[in-house]
Amino acid sequence: AQKITQTQPGMFVQEKEAVTLDCTYDTSDPSYGLFWYKQPSSGEMIFLIYQGSYDQQNATEGRYSLNFQKARKSANLVISASQLGDSAMYFCAMREGSLADRGSTLGRLYFGRGTQLTVWP
């Protein structure tokens, strides 16, 4: 089963507007972390924001915030005041487990299929 689901292959937003990129996840592990990465057309993978499963408050990082709804297993990324430079592919990702365990699958990052965001003037 897909651990991370991103249902929006593409999103469009006008400059200076806010946009929400959806992400749902599937895990039975009580300890997990949720991450968002940005991949511009140049290819690099840039870490944006993190939310832990035990965090009570939604994470924020500058113009990025994470709308974490644990009961619904969703971790949507909100970008406020979009800029042209925000145009990129955005990946939601998850890590499971509280302790690294050699030989197990704990620790790898599971990615969704991504959402291509286009910001227009």
Place this chain on the structure above:
Amino acid sequence: AAGVIQSPRHLIKEKRETATLKCYPIPRHDTVYWYQQGPGQDPQFLISFYEKMQSDKGSIPDRFSAQQFSDYHSELNMSSLELGDSALYFCASSLGPGQGATTYNSPLHFGNGTRLTVT
């Protein structure tokens, strides 16, 4: 701040040739991961190392091997290259338990990737 360094940035090989990709993790990061990203796809996990030992294995072909050295840098060796191996290969590093981190809340920091083209 220091980032993950990958070399080379671009690599062109012919079918059946071999390739070696190198990765230098962020200082103090004791865990290294390799991912493969095909065109228009999400990154696929290949293999990871913790404290120089293989810690996890994903969809890595038998033609590929990897290791982590005493200085924590890692190399991905790819033999008998096929056209389908053309992809962007990422190395990532993170803090592990050896540095007091728990696995799930440490982000992976990615290098800029090696773009491999097999002709």
